[in-house]
Amino acid sequence: MSSTPPEDPQDLSRRGFLQASAAAVGGASALAAALSPLRELDPDDLPSIESFFQKHYREMTAEEREAALERIRESVAKRWEVEAEVSDPSPRDGVEFVYALNVSRCIGCRKCVHACVEENNQSREPELQYIRVLEMPRGTLDVEKSDHHYEREEVPDRGHFYLPVQCHQCADPPCVKVCPVEATWQEPDGITVIDYDWCIGCRYCEAACPYWARRFNYSKPGIDREEVNPDMAYLSNRPRPVGVVEKCTFCLHRTREGRMPACLEACPVGARKFGNVLDPQSEVSWILRTKRVFVLKEDVGTLPRFFYYFDERYPRGGAAPFEEKTGRDAPAGEERR
């Protein structure tokens, strides 16, 4: 009967060696795997000391803001070799912006959608759009039954109407309430903005918005050099990093300088109206006083600053065909326009 010799810690048995080396290899590869994202890291994506310690937009001094704008200019020049004019326009006193959209006129041509992408440096790859044009059957207002992927040879379609939806710049915005880091807030002129450098990408705001107005950058926004719009502002259309939320800002880099939003300028039928609701002579004030106006999802109580209105007429294309409205065949001679 042989007894195993007492194990000497100094001795290295064959089994012990194999076990230890396998554990070492496994541990080393696990470490390598954990560090593997570093292989994809572009040194340009690393924040500088200054941008790492950049404060919240509203806590920055004037000099710190100017330095932040300069950093944006530099990063744009580095990435696209484009000389950007990065501004930071302040809200004007006595101005509260309101949008109005004439549902009787909108034809669903989607020019506003594309003009917005072009103006606001939105990602082309992957695709990201602020405005969603909903096509709905005439006589209904059920967004659940709407279709924003409609493909038609020609618009408007006689049986449908069109309801473009973008950020409604609510007076009681749920997206602002849910942000855990106060990266989004409402400005005095009514525009809800985002500090893209403060956003942590939790997407609570995206879930809270009843109008599906917010978009998340799942990957680094892809824009070609010739597509970059050099007219930028800190709170609106400057390039966004991956992992942050963005949305319509009523083109504040344009509108705070008195210009019109890009979607309005592109509208071929004049369905879009924009202005200062505190000015009784503004176009939107007249619309709110005299037209039949409604807001989307009034029952959720967010008090949108985006209003839809009607004219005293049938929408373009005339009344809906009789059989679509009633489900019956039209009687003889019933031909309406």
Next chain:
Amino acid sequence: MRLLLAGLWFALAAWFLLGSSAGREDVLGELARAPKINPLELSTEPLRFPLTDPPHLTLGGVEQRCSDCHDLFSSREPTPTTLLQHRGIVLDHGLNDRCYNCHSNPERTSLVLRDGSEVPFGESTRLCAQCHGTLFRDWERGMHGKTLGSWDPASPDFVRLQCVSCHDPHAPAFESFTPLPGPTPRHPRPQGGRPR
């Protein structure tokens, strides 16, 4: 036992190393098929450039005033017929189907109101207002039509386009438009149904 654990670790590590980036590229490829934005489709110019005073046409490369011809040739009393001249004009304006409802008869460089008073081409809005009163009221307040330049009525850049900057006075109804491409569906459109 420890060997088994180490092997598991090793396999896990290899999976992370080899599999981590391949899957992400597939997802991106799926999302990346967005149509190009065409700036030519997005002109912010008015749809039409109406005649300015004095009205003129370019014929054969030469600029002609209306009166250059119409002082020589008087036109027939108008009835709704096809014009032998001005063949580019299609008159499709509802009941308003006579040339001299809007154009002044001897004085061809101006338009005419119902009361016979003459209106220059640059003020054609007054002519439209005779029949389209409610629309004119809306247009005056900016509830109809298009405003460019500035949202502030007090701004010098504030420009409200005239009726004829968008509507062809001879055929005012808009043509149908071809819509620009919609957002790329994230999931294929189900048969006969709406995409999700």
